[in-house]
Amino acid sequence: MTVDPEMTVELEWENAMSSISPRETAADLAAVATLLEMADRLGIVPLLERGEPVTSAELAVAADVPEEGMDGFLATLVAAALVVPTGVKEFRVAEDFADRIHDSGYLTWSLRANQPYVQNPAAFLRDPAAAGAQFRRNGREVAVSSRWIGSQGFYPAATEAILAARPKHIVDLGAGAAGLLIDLLGRLPESTGVALDMSAGACQEAARAARDAGVGERLTVVERPIQSIADDPGPVAGADVIHAGFVFHDIVLEGDVFDRVLRQCREALRPGGIMAITDAVPYASAERERRFSALFTYLHAGFMNVTLPPEEDWLARFRQAGFEQAECVPHRFPGGRLFIATK
């Protein structure tokens, strides 16, 4: 057996360093999130996420940058284990790419999307209303980082609960780009859905994504705020499942609107139908949740004027709206809860 002396040196080196610290988790996560944000700014994440081989030239065109520059960026993504070469100047994302996107979402949401808050805490502590009017978040940064977290953080529990109900018709309130609904309609080929969102951009994106996924004919997109359901329950009529993710906390402070929307949802549901709300409770105290939940709660309360209701409060609100039974299901997103109420 021959031993490559260079390989031996390399191994000794790696062992010596591993004895200092086996993984540099913080450095790894920081570097990956930063490189992925740069990829996002270059507009190449959708091309990479397809998971198919893609050339440097194609990515350079998508980013509108010189191919030589894209070569350098891709060499760095290879060095960082985010993509792997599949041919000459051709690459595919690494197998754990979806996990890396998910992890990075927490970093980019916290440190980048919330930047106006993080940079100006004293202004908010002195005069929250004035600071709130002056320092506003960039909607795109919030949307992208939320989508990155959302892929694995927000909705797997909801998906499971909804599929178990074998619904024929599903409504998602505050559907965004309809990621959850498109996934569900793909798995339930006989079912139909309604995606409601107040953002015109999100609705356009939802319609486009549904067409791309081949479920466009079974998905109706409605551009309206969730509050409108209080007076016009049309969009929720006849649903077997009504889902709402991280939107009900926005209407907690709006008088009786929360209760009226929930009541309309209950009345609109078919018998045996379920209402599923994915949302957050304040200051969740479990060890695996407490740090991110503290930040999430604090930024909502002090910087966005959103008071998250505690678990008992969510359950009481279901009872008040006429639901006889409601339960709370654990959830991966720190501080997140899935509340399920049956008609």
Added chain:
Amino acid sequence: MTVDPEMTVELEWENAMSSISPRETAADLAAVATLLEMADRLGIVPLLERGEPVTSAELAVAADVPEEGMDGFLATLVAAALVVPTGVKEFRVAEDFADRIHDSGYLTWSLRANQPYVQNPAAFLRDPAAAGAQFRRNGREVAVSSRWIGSQGFYPAATEAILAARPKHIVDLGAGAAGLLIDLLGRLPESTGVALDMSAGACQEAARAARDAGVGERLTVVERPIQSIADDPGPVAGADVIHAGFVFHDIVLEGDVFDRVLRQCREALRPGGIMAITDAVPYASAERERRFSALFTYLHAGFMNVTLPPEEDWLARFRQAGFEQAECVPHRFPGGRLFIATK
């Protein structure tokens, strides 16, 4: 034995969630770094870092915010396990606070201090010189995040090597706020030191910190760039150890300046003295280094016009400057290396 039913429910809940994911590492690190950056912006990190109990009122004065606002922020830091209450409105940092600061440094350096680069990669890929002139980093953000990483990431290997040489006189080139030297002089009560840095602010901070640490009379602060040593080796004269951390890579492209500085250092050293350079190599490939090293190398090359020399190159430069022996020591900072050359 009685069992508290609420406690049982709490435990079941925690177990159920832990089975989903035992730790939310990315969410934890993101939340902690964000809360610490907010604390830094409020100007309360130095007070907290002392490790002594401190009151909400004292912190509110330091941050110039209403005490009620500081109460809310401190409640969040408690919820996030960053501080612990020690009395009525009195707090002390958690025992692992130094580790949390260190971890957070990687996140704030990558995503916050490098923000002008991260937000504008296409501009740099199209025209690096023009983009470099337009998009500049905030010096304070770079300094604070580097100090946070540095505490545990940059210099422990250097400290060990320097102490082993039992030096009577130590010079640090690019000393910043002289953290390394102040630590060394505290452990070597007979020794003296010279802190050289081109930044007036860093020099003022170094002089102040040395006085506070009781080593002010043994530390001379010199406001000069490292390049000046090429023509005037006065500040390095008679040293037993000359250290330089992350500054030599800045002069790699400046013709023969690198060689002339190193030569002057060798000549100025007492017999048996050592030159210790803490710096980085490009694209380190070990698993624990590759991600952060890829980002660090890429940002320096493409955005700061700094080409990091590979390990062999560093060693060759020592030989060229007349050092007979030079070695490379492993190092916690991903991609970091400690080069030690003996006169």
